[in-house]
Amino acid sequence: MIRKIALAVLAATAVFHMAVFIQYGTLWVGALASYKLLLLLFAFLLATFWVHVPIARLFGPDRLTTLPASAKALLEGQSVVLVSVAFWLGFFTLPQHFLVPTAEISPRTLRFSLAISAVLSLFFYYFVEREHVRKNLEQELYRVAQLQKETFQAQLEALKNQVDPHFLFNSLNVLGSLIHLDPDRAVQFLGQLSDVYRALLDTGAQPLVPLHREMALVRAYASLMETRFGEALRVEWDVAPAWEQALVPPTAVQMLLENAIKHNGSTARKPLRIKITAADGLLVVENNRQPRTDAVASTQLGLQNIQRRYHYLTDRPVEIVPTAASFVVRLPLLTAPAA
Known part of the structure; x- marks a missing residue:
């Protein structure tokens, strides 16, 4: 004006x-x-x-x-x-x-x-x-080109982490043990591993996916990790159906789970608890903090990638709230852009 x-x-x-x-x-x-x-x-x-x-x-x-x-x-x-x-x-x-x-x-x-x-x-x-x-x-x-670049980078990081030799070695070890101890669980574990890769590949090059699709990936990944860690890991979610059509960047929630597992130790007596909830236009991922004895150096690339993608999508910021007892990340839930 x-x-x-x-x-x-x-x-x-x-x-x-x-x-x-x-x-x-x-x-x-x-x-x-x-x-x-x-x-x-x-x-x-x-x-x-x-x-x-x-x-x-x-x-x-x-x-x-x-x-x-x-x-x-x-x-x-x-x-x-x-x-x-x-x-x-x-x-x-x-x-x-x-x-x-x-x-x-x-x-x-x-x-x-x-x-x-x-x-x-x-x-x-x-x-x-x-x-x-x-x-x-x-x-x-x-802006679209940068967002696409960030999306590709997130998918590449997610796939790279899943095909990382250490991840595959641990997964195959778990699978090998289950084959002898519990063949049914071994088949289930193999199916969960397949579901994770399928969900990652299905995201394609889209800058946003419905929350229900992202949660399908999260559930597959959580089931895989719970089978691997047993009682040492608990993943809970409370996402009402009303929020399932909201949009999030692909693999963003899965990356937060991966970070929580990577940087925290857990035992059956002191399990790592990760909770996912949706309310007031936000998806909240929270975990209790239990720093590993063999601390893994954090590059913050995963969180930075998520923040950059949201920067190109909306003015609403990603909220990161670390405390001594917990680590909380709040992701804005978006709506589809007008045609």
């Missing part, structure tokens, strides 16, 4: 004094009536700038895609000219009879002012509003 008013003031002043200089050879006009025309020019340009915004949106790259590019460009230019003609009638032709009733304006002058109005409107549309729209589009494309 302020930007458009300032631009209209500067443009109206420049165009008015240029026209005065061309006609009279001076920049100063003593007649008050002439400066009333300056106000009309300011009103004309401000209204023009205001209408240029919806026109630029109407003919944006994602609109009217069925039209050929040349026809779309021609229709866009015609729309700008028609609006300028309507404003020329509303701000110059009619008001001048009230503001300057004694002025005699020739048809040649009227045609000239109409042409100048159309040229001004086209100039400011293509060099101001369209440029502004182009920059906004570039910023949006950059």
